[in-house]
Amino acid sequence: MNTIEQQYKGLAQEILYRGEKKLDRTGVGTYSIFAGRLAAPLYEGFPLLTTKKVFFRGIVEELFWFLRGETMVQSLHDRGVHIWDEWAGEDGGLGPIYGLQWRHWGNGYHYRPEVDQIQDALETLQTNPDSRRIIVSAWNPQDLPMMHLAPCHILFQFYVSNRKLSCQVYQRSADIFLGVPFNIASYALLTQMFARHVGLEPGTLYWVGGDCHLYTNHLDQAKAQIARESRGLPKLQWKTKETNPLTLCHYPAEEVVAVENYNPHPALPAPVAV
Numbered sequence: 001m002n003t004i005e006q007q008y009k010g011l012a013q014e015i016l017y018r019g020e021k022k023l024d025r026t027g028v029g030t031y032s033i034f035a036g037r038l039a040a041p042l043y044e045g046f047p048l049l050t051t052k053k054v055f056f057r058g059i060v061e062e063l064f065w066f067l068r069g070e071t072m073v074q075s076l077h078d079r080g081v082h083i084w085d086e087w088a089g090e091d092g093g094l095g096p097i098y099g100l101q102w103r104h105w106g107n108g109y110h111y112r113p114e115v116d117q118i119q120d121a122l123e124t125l126q127t128n129p130d131s132r133r134i135i136v137s138a139w140n141p142q143d144l145p146m147m148h149l150a151p152c153h154i155l156f157q158f159y160v161s162n163r164k165l166s167c168q169v170y171q172r173s174a175d176i177f178l179g180v181p182f183n184i185a186s187y188a189l190l191t192q193m194f195a196r197h198v199g200l201e202p203g204t205l206y207w208v209g210g211d212c213h214l215y216t217n218h219l220d221q222a223k224a225q226i227a228r229e230s231r232g233l234p235k236l237q238w239k240t241k242e243t244n245p246l247t248l249c250h251y252p253a254e255e256v257v258a259v260e261n262y263n264p265h266p267a268l269p270a271p272v273a274v
Contacts (some may be wrong), residue, residue, distance in 0.1 A: 046236050064248070096143040
């Protein structure tokens with residue numbers, strides 16, 4: 001089954017034909033709607049879109065980079081990933097973006113003590129899985145002026161039911177064509193990593209978007225993607241018995257996880273709005 005891709009294509013089609021034309025920070029312009037929602041049942045397969053080829057290794061390396069608490073692009077470069085280059089400063093830094101907020105909230109900026117939100121979430125899942133506070137936030141108003149790019153996916157929450165781990169992520173700004181396929185797969189992988197470590201089965205990934213938009217220079221590519229037939233979703237293949245996300249994130253992606261039976265349509269290149 002591939003219900004997530006049908007939902008994704010429906011959202012893209014709604015933006016194409018009902019979206020409001022808006023100006024935006026980049027100057028490119030978008031067609032936009034508010035309050036999109038997608039649900040990916042992880043037992044159906046790994047939600048890596050098949051209507052275009054998505055850079056899975058880049059997704060894994062970026063997620064591991066976040067989990068290591070890093071904000072410099074050099075370690076991504078060392079692993080052949082350049083998806084953050086457009087926003088990096090001359091020193092390769094990006095300011096206190098996702099990794100710092102996830103792992104070192106407050107470190108060296110405005111206040112202490114430092115908070116490791118990822119470690120806290122893992123510990124709470126193990127000791128109090130019914131907690132309503134298993135939340136990680138990247139939206140830190142005090143640090144926003146120092147970030148080279150304000151976080152787009154700003155908050156996620158875990159929920160345990162019937163020994164299954166689900167996750168809901170809120171994305172304030174959603175680049176539907178380029179960004180969201182990456183984001184869906186990244187949070188699906190994160191959820192499965194956490195579930196595997198704490199002995200739960202993967203549940204459902206819920207994605208909620210605020211400003212959901214297509215850039216005006218992505219319209220032809222989006223129409224081409226919508227016209228393609230969805231294929232079966234791949235499966236995750238774990239390559240190690242190690243389960244701790246805070247250990248796994250120090251290994252190269254190809255030594256940790258891969259996707260089996262991924263048979264996508266060809267890639268659809270499109271420019272990044274900076």
